Amino acid sequence: MQTLLLLLLVLLLRGVPSAHAQGRYLTKTGLISFFSATPIEDIEARNQQVAAVLDFGTGQLAFSLLIKGFVFKRTLMQEHFNENYLESDKYPKATFTGHFLEFEASQLATAGAHPAQVEGDLTLHGVTRHIRVPATVELRGGQLLAQATFPVASADYNIEIPLLVRNSIAKIISVHVDLACLPVAGAVGIAPGR
Incomplete structure (x- = not known):
C-alpha cells in the first residue's frame, strides 16, 4: 500500500516546477463505502484503506484502494463480493485519477464546505x-475534508450478477467517498504528527 501511495504522489507532483507543497493534501486512511438496498437484504461495505492525493495547485486528484479492503457485516457477503462479483484476485484494486472543474483553491479560505465538480477516470473490475x-471540499483545522456520493452501475464495469439473484440485487449502488487529508510537508512526505 505504501508503494501505491508513493506512486500516486509522484504522479501528481511530476511536472510541478516548485517543491513548495502548499495546496497538496494526502491520506492513507480515506473511507469509501457503498450501499445497495435490496428486497432480501441491504448490502453495505466500508473500506478505510484508501490512499488519496489532492493537489489544488494543479487541480488534480487521485485515489487508489484494494478491493479486498471492503469489510461487510456478513463474511459470506464479503466472500461473494470478492470471488463472484469484483473478482478481487484478478482485479485487486480500484483507482480514480482526475481533476477539479472550475474550483479555485482560494475558496478554501472561507469557512464551510464548498461545492465542487470532479471529473476523471474510474477504473474498477478492469474497466x-x-x-x-459532485463533491464538497472544506479546510478545517489544517485538514482538507472532501466528500462525494455518486452512483455506480454494475453493468458499466462488466460486473456480472448471477441469474439466481439478479432480481434481488440492485443494479446501481451508491458509492460514498469521505477523505480527511493532511497537507504535504514536502515533495515526498506529510505534515508532522501524522
Missing part, C-alpha cells in the same frame, strides 16, 4: 470509465 461527480 475504465470517464465520470463526473
